[in-house]
Amino acid sequence: MPASLPFKMRLPVIAAPMFLISGPELVIAACKAGIGGAFPTPNCRTAAELDAWMGQITDALAPSDGPWAANLITHSTNKGLADDLALIAQYRPPVVITALGSPKPVMETVKAYGGLVFADVTSLGLARKAADAGVDGMACISAGAGGHTGHLSPFAFISAVRQFFDGYIAVGGGIADGAGVAGAVAAGADFVYMGTRFLAASESRAQDAYKDMVVSSGPDDLIVSNAITGTNASWLKPSLIAAGLDPDALTAPTARDYNSGSAQKRWKDLWAAGQGLQTIDRVMPTSQIVARLEAEYRDAAGRFTALTARA
C-alpha cells in the first residue's frame, strides 16, 4: 500500500461529493480546513455554471489548502461528459473521481496534466475493473453509506481490495467521526470518504428542513432501496413519508436514471443519508466539524498506541 499520501492534509478525509448538496462553498471550506473537498459535476446544470464553479474554487484555494476533486458520472446517460472533460483539462482538479461507470473515459485527460483518477466502486467486481483500467485510487463505498450505497463491510472491502490493488484507497460508508477515520487507516485505507457528516455543515446546500432531519435522525430512520433511482441508495424514511411514499411498500423502477430532470426532482424531495447520522448533533461550520474530527482522530490514535504498547 502507498507509504505516504499524495497531498499534505490535516486529516486523511475527503468531504465526498453529494448531489444537490456540495457546491463551491462546501468544497472551499473543506479544503481550507485541511481536508479534501469534492463536488459532483451534475450539480451544475450548464457548462457555463461548471466553468464558474471551477473558477471560484481555483481562485479561492492556496497551495497549502487541501486538494479539491470533481466527481464525474461516466454512465452513458451523462450527455455532458465531453463538456465536463474540457473544463477538467482547463482547471486541472488534483483528483477526478468517476462514478456510476468506467473510469476509462477520463484517464487520458487527467493523466495528461498529472492529476489522479479515483474510481468510485461499490463491489469487488467494479474494484477489479477499476484496477485493470489503471486508476490511481478507489473510493470503496461500503455498507452504511449515504446516497448510492455499497453492501460490503468497510473492513472486508479494504482487505479484499488490498489483495490486488496497491494504489490509494478512500473508504466510505457510515464513517463519521475521527475514531472511525483512525480505524479505517489502521485497516489499510489512505483516506476516508465522508458524505453524511457534511450534510448539516453550514456550507452544505441542503435545505434547512433536510439539515434539521439529519440532526434529529439516527441510523434506524434509514431505509436502503433501489426503488427511487434503480440502484440501492440509503434514504431518510421521514422524507419519504413527507413526500407521500410508504417506506414499507416501495416498488422498483424499470430503468436506472441518474441525470434527468425527474431524477433531480426526486433528490430534491427525498433525502439521502448514511449511518453516520448518529454523530451529528447540530448544524455547524465545516471548520468546526474538521476540528472535532481531528480531536477524535488523535484520541483514537493515542488509545491505539497505548493498547498496542501494552500488547
Ligand SMILES: Cc1cc2nc3c(=O)[nH]c(=O)nc-3n(C[C@H](O)[C@H](O)[C@H](O)COP(=O)(O)O)c2cc1C
Ligand atoms: C445526499 C447524498 C448525495 C450523494 N450524491 C452523490 C453523487 O452525486 N455522486 C457520488 O459519487 N456519490 C454521491 N453520494 C455518495 C457520497 O459521495 C459518499 O460515497 C457517501 O456519502 C459516503 O458515505 P457516508 O454518507 O456514510 O459518509 C451522495 C451521498 C449523499 C448522502
